[in-house]
Amino acid sequence: MNKATTSHNCSTCLTRRTTEWRDLESDDLQTLDKTKKTIHLNPGEIVFNQGDKASGVYCIQNGLIGLRRVDEGGKSILIRLCSSGNTVGYNSFLVKSPQYNSAEALIPSTVCFIPGSTVSNLVANSPKVGERFLQHTLADLAETEDDYARNLTKNTRHKFLHILLMFYERVGYKDAVGLSTLELPILRRELAELMGVQPESISRVLRELQDEQLLKVDAKKILFTDMDTILEEICAY
Amino acid sequence: MNKATTSHNCSTCLTRRTTEWRDLESDDLQTLDKTKKTIHLNPGEIVFNQGDKASGVYCIQNGLIGLRRVDEGGKSILIRLCSSGNTVGYNSFLVKSPQYNSAEALIPSTVCFIPGSTVSNLVANSPKVGERFLQHTLADLAETEDDYARNLTKNTRHKFLHILLMFYERVGYKDAVGLSTLELPILRRELAELMGVQPESISRVLRELQDEQLLKVDAKKILFTDMDTILEEICAY
DNA sequence: CGGCACGTTGATCAATGTCAAGCAGTGTGG
DNA sequence: CCACACTGCTTGACATTGATCAACGTGCCG
Numbered sequence: 001m002n003k004a005t006t007s008h009n010c011s012t013c014l015t016r017r018t019t020e021w022r023d024l025e026s027d028d029l030q031t032l033d034k035t036k037k038t039i040h041l042n043p044g045e046i047v048f049n050q051g052d053k054a055s056g057v058y059c060i061q062n063g064l065i066g067l068r069r070v071d072e073g074g075k076s077i078l079i080r081l082c083s084s085g086n087t088v089g090y091n092s093f094l095v096k097s098p099q100y101n102s103a104e105a106l107i108p109s110t111v112c113f114i115p116g117s118t119v120s121n122l123v124a125n126s127p128k129v130g131e132r133f134l135q136h137t138l139a140d141l142a143e144t145e146d147d148y149a150r151n152l153t154k155n156t157r158h159k160f161l162h163i164l165l166m167f168y169e170r171v172g173y174k175d176a177v178g179l180s181t182l183e184l185p186i187l188r189r190e191l192a193e194l195m196g197v198q199p200e201s202i203s204r205v206l207r208e209l210q211d212e213q214l215l216k217v218d219a220k221k222i223l224f225t226d227m228d229t230i231l232e233e234i235c236a237y
Numbered sequence: 238m239n240k241a242t243t244s245h246n247c248s249t250c251l252t253r254r255t256t257e258w259r260d261l262e263s264d265d266l267q268t269l270d271k272t273k274k275t276i277h278l279n280p281g282e283i284v285f286n287q288g289d290k291a292s293g294v295y296c297i298q299n300g301l302i303g304l305r306r307v308d309e310g311g312k313s314i315l316i317r318l319c320s321s322g323n324t325v326g327y328n329s330f331l332v333k334s335p336q337y338n339s340a341e342a343l344i345p346s347t348v349c350f351i352p353g354s355t356v357s358n359l360v361a362n363s364p365k366v367g368e369r370f371l372q373h374t375l376a377d378l379a380e381t382e383d384d385y386a387r388n389l390t391k392n393t394r395h396k397f398l399h400i401l402l403m404f405y406e407r408v409g410y411k412d413a414v415g416l417s418t419l420e421l422p423i424l425r426r427e428l429a430e431l432m433g434v435q436p437e438s439i440s441r442v443l444r445e446l447q448d449e450q451l452l453k454v455d456a457k458k459i460l461f462t463d464m465d466t467i468l469e470e471i472c473a474y
Numbered sequence: 475c476g477g478c479a480c481g482t483t484g485a486t487c488a489a490t491g492t493c494a495a496g497c498a499g500t501g502t503g504g
Numbered sequence: 505c506c507a508c509a510c511t512g513c514t515t516g517a518c519a520t521t522g523a524t525c526a527a528c529g530t531g532c533c534g
Contacts, residue, residue, distance in 0.1 A: 069382070072473070075390045079382055095375050100382060130367060137374040138332050141381060145306070145316055145337060148385045152433030153312040156522070188481065196389030198523060203482050236309070425513065435491060440514050
């Protein structure tokens with residue numbers, strides 16, 4: 001979008017401070033900067049496809065990337081959402097496997113591609129980088145186990161409320177009169193794919209929640225008219 | 238059970254060759270051996286509980302350990318099964334969090350407890366150990382994503398057949414007349430907890446599969462009378 | 475204007491959960 | 505040794521959830 005952001009410098013990149021590269025200095029930082037490629041993506045555009053050779057890793061500058069898995073039957077789900085400061089494609093690269101998942105921009109996004117040779121060099125050069133990748137993997141594992149458990153034990157309503165709150169934490173705000181508000185950044189279909197349900201189920205649970213006066217819906221905008229009750233429902237049971 | 242196996246020596250331990258400690262030598266190996274504690278567990282006995290302080294890691298010598306998560310509503314599921322050569326509790330230890338899951342022996346099992354200080358020393362001493370933990374975490378993440386996707390997209394029947402085949406790979410054998418056979422090592426309830434369904438659903442799908450002549454059931458023993466059809470069903474769609 | 479993707483809603487159906495009953499095996503105490 | 509309690513497993517009846525199929529409205533874009 002913005003031409004100025006296309007030529008990016010790792011040394012001054014604020015996002016880098018939350019990535020695996022946060023501990024790099026001088027030479028290593030220059031190596032990173034010289035070999036990375038910055039890429040802009042529109043919604044629906046692909047970072048990489050399930051089955052592709054993993055030739056490096058991708059740092060998300062800004063935006064929202066969905067990791068998608070399609071099964072043999074053609075059913076598609078979103079395994080995880082990743083945003084600014086996350087790295088995607090690293091796991092397949094580190095185990096030298098083809099990409100397990102596809103990565104797709106859900107909103108306009110900027111990612112930096114780091115070639116595999118650079119990753120290998122930097123990991124070999126500085127032990128901190130390896131440690132950061134370990135911590136990142138551990139965090140992804142913990143999150144995936146949480147999602148796994150929730151999706152296996154909860155009903156559609158609970159799972160949906162959880163996703164709403166997750167988005168509220170990321171991009172929610174208070175409107176003019178102090179009401180908690182959220183602009184959903186993704187389609188109904190994508191919400192459904194996060195929960196392993198059909199889009200119609202999303203419509204129905206939204207209607208149900210509106211009928212109960214817990215929130216108001218206007219297309220992608222959600223107004224939480226009774227956040228307390230929602231929080232209680234999610235946390236209690 | 239067997240007294241002889243209680244005093245164990247890491248240097249000669251065959252299981253160690255598939256753990257994070259496989260690359261250790263001489264001094265490090267002695268440190269490991271001197272500080273580890275070997276523990277025998279009967280079915281139902283607990284290695285550690287969800288919420289416990291993670292004071293070290295546990296290597297599974299033999300047996301079958303289930304990682305269980307109980308949610309606020311009291312529903313319990315099995316997140317993952319671990320057996321000989323796996324390490325459990327390492328993820329919580331490495332991120333210095335309380336245990337995310339409980340670990341419980343599902344059959345008679347032997348595990349070695351490695352105190353946290355030993356783990357930290359060995360990781361600091363030899364970079365290979367850290368790399369092994371990274372690879373282990375990556376493998377667990379990949380497996381959890383697979384399970385996640387399957388559980389979100391497949392029905393009870395498909396998930397159950399998948400679990401049967403998984404057990405067949407681990408402990409299956411051909412009987413006297415060459416028929417694929419399996420002694421299920423766990424309860425119906427535990428099978429259900431692996432899939433996030435009710436035990437009754439396991440009974441029903443077992444009945445269905447018997448009625449279709451795909452297998453025969455005698456308590457815990459499963460005879461696969463038509464393995465080809467089962468494999469086709471799982472792989473195709 | 476026409477086509478297309480997204481979203482909503484209704485009707486219906488299939489899958490799974492829930493509840494209750496009964497059976498088999500096992501261990502315990504009288 | 506028997507009576508009893510207890511747990512695991514199965515089955516049936518029924519309720520509930522969510523999927524499926526179809527129709528329709530809206531907004532966007534060529």
